[in-house]
Each structure stands twice: as C-alpha cells, then as structure tokens.
Amino acid sequence: MSLRVLFVGGFQKIGKSGHVGGQAFACTSLVESDWGKTINWHLLDTMAETNQKRSFLYRLKKAIQRFAEMYRVLRKGEVDQVLIFSSAGFSFVEKGLMARMAKRYHKPVMFAPRSGLILDSMENSKWMHNYVRNTISLVDRVICQGESWQEFYQNLAGGPDEKYVVIHNWISSDPYLANVPDLSIRQSRKEMKVLFLGWINQNKGIFDLLDAAEMVRDLPIQFVVGGNGTHFEEVLKQIKDRKLEGKVDMRNWITGTDKMDVLRECDAFVLPSYREGYPNAPLEAMASGLPVIVSAISSLPDLITDGVNGYLFEPGDAGKMASIFTELAQHPEKRLQVGKAGRERVLTNNSLENATTHLQRMFSDLTK
Structure with a gap:
C-alpha cells in the first residue's frame, strides 16, 4: 500500500497575476517526480493568487476553508504523514496551526519553512518569535x-x-543545459547584459541595482529587469529621472520560452535582495552558465563560494556590486570560468534527484 501524505503547499505553476513562484515549482516537481508518483498524495493548495496585498478577512476566509479540509482528512484517517511548506507572516501562522492540528491526530509532521522574511517577522514581534520557536519544537522534522x-x-x-x-x-537542470549548451558564445559579445528576475520591491534591492547601474553608466553594460511588484512604477520613474533609459530595460514577468531566451541573451545575473529563503532564480541562472552576483544572505553563501562559482556582496553595497560588474565586463574569460563553475555546482548540489532521495529517507524514518 502506498504511503498516504497530506501535502500542504503551493501547486499553481503560474499565479493569476502572472508571477511564477519558486515554492510552486518545488511542490509540483516533487509530486510529479518518479519518487512522487509512488506516494498517495492529498494536496492542500495554499498558494496566494497574487503577491499584492489582500485584506485580512479575505485571507482568513481562505484559511478557514483550508482548515476545514484538513480537519476532514485527518478525522477520517485518510493520511499517514503530513508535509507542510510555509512562507512567512500570516502563512507561517496558518501552517503552524496546521502542524498543531496534525500532531493532535498523532501524525508525523515534516515542516519546511521557505522564506527569509521569517527573520523579519521574528525581529518585529516577540509573539512571533515565540510562535516560530514553538512550532519548530513540536514538529518531527524541519526541512532546512x-x-x-x-x-x-x-x-x-x-x-x-x-x-x-x-x-x-x-x-x-536539463532544460537550461539544452538552452545554452555552449557557454563560450558569450565571450565574443562586446556588451555585457546583466539579468534581474524577481519581484520589483525594496526587499529585492532593486533601488540598489539602479545605484550600481549609475556607477557603471559609461561602461558597455546593459541591465534587463524582469518582474513586477509594488515598486514597479517607482522604478520606471527613477530610471527616467536618473537618465538610465538606455541602460536599464524594464520588462514585466518573463516566463516560459521568453525566460529561456533572456537567459541565453544575457551574460550575468544579479539578485541584490535583503531577505531570501533559497531563491530559484540564481539556480536557473547558474544552470544556464551565467555568473551570478548575489547578496550574502540566508542560504546563498551555502551555495556560492565568492569568486569561484559566483560573487557575494553585502546587501545594500551598490559600490561592491558595481565593481563586480566592471570586472566581469572587462574580463569575459572570467565570466566563462565562473559561469562554468556555477553550472557544475548546481548540477551536483541542486538536483531534484537529491531532494527526493532525502525526502524518501525521511518519510521512511518516520514510518518506522
């Protein structure tokens, strides 16, 4: 008999607003993997339709509906284990209550907190600090x-x-390897294009990126910004005010074949965030052979060795960012070297097969 698992997570590959979530990919890829097909999943989708602000009452109504579904499944004994993926804020509060409900029905709980913003929640609220600690204490496994x-x-x-x-x-990784099989084509380009993919808001460091773009105004470096969010219009205004129209190409969400095209078109990738969990975008860029320039936060230093398979800088340090852009623009052979090393790192460290092997072992341990 197949193991029955209640999986609380995000399963919409593209949200109604057009955004593509890393958490949704993580959840759906597990379910659709060869290992995932051996599990009898009960999926409880908690993915928000949009990252834009929604009313508390709206979110509460959705949460109550999910709790009712979870209660029904647990009460009828339809699952053996519970796997929960959580973001920060309201999401963590909801998922923590779900973990408590599952434990009340004596189900092993595997809990995966997947947002760097959990740190902000804890710093801003003593209650939240205690709630996170207590939630982590009561679950059986924490997926870090x-x-x-x-x-x-x-x-x-x-x-x-x-x-x-x-x-x-x-x-x-396979789609990215097939998309850019020969990394040496980038060495012959006279102009370096730097790619940013993500939400357009202050937490992602978008204004720091504009500062860095100003510092390299006179160098043959262009920036492609793909995404949307709360500060999209403000960024457009600042590009105009700073006279960066010919330097920064603002696009909306870039998905599907368009994303593959831009990963092939660009020469480096940047993510100057202040908070992250373990973002997908740098992994996709590294698999595409792009040297990545990212802030040294959360799990990114676990992934990247500075100057070897990518570059790290302190969040907010636009000057350091600009100096890395300058070095890579002046030394295309360095772009190739670091890009190759980054690709190798992702292939050995960040495969779906690695993840499912760990999860299979964890599920087995909790079944004993």
Whole structure:
C-alpha cells in the first residue's frame, strides 16, 4: 500500500497575476517526480493568487476553508504523514496551526519553512518569535534550505541533529543545459547584459541595482529587469529621472520560452535582495552558465563560494556590486570560468534527484 501524505503547499505553476513562484515549482516537481508518483498524495493548495496585498478577512476566509479540509482528512484517517511548506507572516501562522492540528491526530509532521522574511517577522514581534520557536519544537522534522538555516533553527528550538534535515533547493537542470549548451558564445559579445528576475520591491534591492547601474553608466553594460511588484512604477520613474533609459530595460514577468531566451541573451545575473529563503532564480541562472552576483544572505553563501562559482556582496553595497560588474565586463574569460563553475555546482548540489532521495529517507524514518 502506498504511503498516504497530506501535502500542504503551493501547486499553481503560474499565479493569476502572472508571477511564477519558486515554492510552486518545488511542490509540483516533487509530486510529479518518479519518487512522487509512488506516494498517495492529498494536496492542500495554499498558494496566494497574487503577491499584492489582500485584506485580512479575505485571507482568513481562505484559511478557514483550508482548515476545514484538513480537519476532514485527518478525522477520517485518510493520511499517514503530513508535509507542510510555509512562507512567512500570516502563512507561517496558518501552517503552524496546521502542524498543531496534525500532531493532535498523532501524525508525523515534516515542516519546511521557505522564506527569509521569517527573520523579519521574528525581529518585529516577540509573539512571533515565540510562535516560530514553538512550532519548530513540536514538529518531527524541519526541512532546512541550507546549513545556515539548519544552524539557525536548531539554535532557536533545540533538539537532536537528525530532526534538522538539510535539503538544498532544487531545479530541473536539463532544460537550461539544452538552452545554452555552449557557454563560450558569450565571450565574443562586446556588451555585457546583466539579468534581474524577481519581484520589483525594496526587499529585492532593486533601488540598489539602479545605484550600481549609475556607477557603471559609461561602461558597455546593459541591465534587463524582469518582474513586477509594488515598486514597479517607482522604478520606471527613477530610471527616467536618473537618465538610465538606455541602460536599464524594464520588462514585466518573463516566463516560459521568453525566460529561456533572456537567459541565453544575457551574460550575468544579479539578485541584490535583503531577505531570501533559497531563491530559484540564481539556480536557473547558474544552470544556464551565467555568473551570478548575489547578496550574502540566508542560504546563498551555502551555495556560492565568492569568486569561484559566483560573487557575494553585502546587501545594500551598490559600490561592491558595481565593481563586480566592471570586472566581469572587462574580463569575459572570467565570466566563462565562473559561469562554468556555477553550472557544475548546481548540477551536483541542486538536483531534484537529491531532494527526493532525502525526502524518501525521511518519510521512511518516520514510518518506522
């Protein structure tokens, strides 16, 4: 008989607003994997239709509907284990209550906190700090997106080492390898294009990127910005005010074949975020052979060795960002070298097969 698992997560590959979520990919790829096909899943979709602000009453109504569904499944004994993927804020509160409900019905709970914004929630609220600690304490396994998160959660809540399982975020690398099979084509380009993909808001460091773009105004470097969000219009205004129209190409969400095209078109990738869990975009860029320039936060230093398979800088340090852009623009052979190393890192460290192997072992341990 197949193991029956209630999986609380996000399963819409593209949200109604057009955004593509890393959490949705993570959840759906597990379910659709060869290993996932051996599991009898009950999927409980908690993915928001949009990242734009929604009323508390609207979110509460949706949460109550999900709790009712979870209660029905647990009461009827339709599942053996519970796997929960959580973001920050309201999402974490909801998922923490779900974990408590599952434990009330004596179900093993595997809990995967997947947002760097959890740190902000804890810093801004003593209640939230205690709630996160208590939630982590009561679950059976905590799926950590890197060694830094493993250390953080174990220091927060205690417990044995085996409770905290490191599973680096995963992607399917094959499409990116096929999209850019020969990395050397980028060396002959006279102009370097730097790609940003993500939400357009202050947390993603978009205004720091504009500062860095100003600093390299006179160099043959162009920026392609793909995404949308709360500061999209403000960024457009600042591009005009700073006279960066010919420097920064603002696009909306770039998905599907368009994303593959832009990954092939560009020469480097940047993500100057202040908070992250373990973002997909740098993994996709590395699999495409792009040297990545990212802020040294959360799990990114677990993934990247500075100057070897990517570049790290402190969040908010636009000057450092600009100096890395300058070095890569002046040394195309360095772009190729670092891009190749980044691709190798993702292939060995961030495969779906690695993730499913860890999960299979964890499910088996909790079945005993």
